[in-house]
Amino acid sequence: MDSEPKRWRLLADALYDIGTGLEVLSPLCPHFFLEMAGLGNFSKGMAVVVARATRLPIYSSFAKEGNFSDLFAKGEAFSTLFDVIGIGVGIQLASTICVSMQGEVKCFYLFVPGL
Structure with a gap:
């Protein structure tokens, strides 16, 4: 992740959006509510892990002193x-x-x- 933090950060943002979309759409599919909501929550959790892992390389490029x-x-x-x-x-x-x-x-x- 250190070599291409921007790419991983964008992937994390897309993964978070997909997770949010699944959570929002889950009430429309009552038979798959638990699966969709769970997958959406899992997707958002993984996105947060990836986004936090890219913080140090991105912030270090801004740190001058x-x-x-x-x-x-x-x-x-x-x-x-x-x-x-x-x-x-x-x-x-x-x-x-x-x-x-x-x-x-x-x-x-x-x-x-x-x-």
Whole structure:
């Protein structure tokens, strides 16, 4: 992973998205709910492992004076900040725009790029 951290990081992001997609779609298939939700959770877990393994090579390319701990702290702070913001935006959308089928379709096309 040290030789090509960008490739592994992108793979981890794709794996996480696939896992999230499986979790979201699992209620639509009640007969395979447990399998889909479990596979989605497993996929997300593996993605987190791969993403964390690529942090050191990526952060070390940014560290000019060996200040790894500063970079790790700032990276974690930004990650937590945007996770909280994303949860807030999701709750707001779910309680206002996405209460109808038309709102859900609009949100889908808004957040799924390339459609």
